[in-house]
Amino acid sequence: MSPAMIFDIHLALGYVPWLLCFGAYAWPRLKAMDRLEAQRAIATLHSFRFFGLVFMLPGVVGPNLPAGFAILAAYGDFATGLLAMLALLTARRHQLFWPLVIAFNLVGAVDLVVDYYQGVQLGLPDLAGELGAAYAIPILYVPLLMITHIAAFYLLMRRRPEAVQGSHPR
Structure with missing residues (x-):
């Protein structure tokens, strides 16, 4: 089996255990949480994206x-991590928190999609060994990041129950 094929298999299968774990443990809890707390939990995970440097x-x-x-992936992760940290720091100031939640999720999701695209365009599967110790990032960490971005967008767009809609905005 070629290194490129192994890398591609790793990329695809990296999503399977995270989807199973997320579906069984994280998703039910996130859906049941207050909107702000759910987004804070997701932002906490993404605040570690400074590691992409x-x-x-x-x-x-x-x-x-x-x-x-390398440069695009590093700075995209760094920007996402900083935006997530800013969101966490502003959780009590809703007028700042919600735009930062949207920003870190948009920047982060676009970063991951662009990184996948760039990786394919630049032949990254054939050069996967050049990732060195960072090999684990696209295989183990990126799937969870993408899954949580999708969850965050879903939670942002989900209608709130009628009783909550009449209260102050979060």
């Missing part, structure tokens, strides 16, 4: 990792 760290990734992928 590792894609630009020599010695962690190989010298032949395409710069077009």
Whole structure:
């Protein structure tokens, strides 16, 4: 089996255990939570995306990792992480919190989609070994990030119960 095929299998199968775990444990709890608390939980996970800067760290990734992928992925993750941290810091100021929740989810989801696209365009599956220690990020971490972005968007668009709609905005 070629390294590219192994990488592609890892990318695809990385979603399976996270979807099973998320569906069984996280999703039922997030749906039952207050909207603000659910988004705070998701923002907390995404606040660790500053770690994506590792894609630009020599010695962690190989010298032949395409710069077009590494730089875009690193700064997209970094921006998402900072926006998520800002959202967490403003949770008590709803007029700031909700726009930051939307921003970190939009930036983060677009970042992941663009990273997948760039990875394919630049032949990343053939160069997967150049990810070095960062190999685990797209295989183990990115699927959970994408799943939680989708969940966050769903929760943002979901209608609130009538009793809650009449109260102050969150």
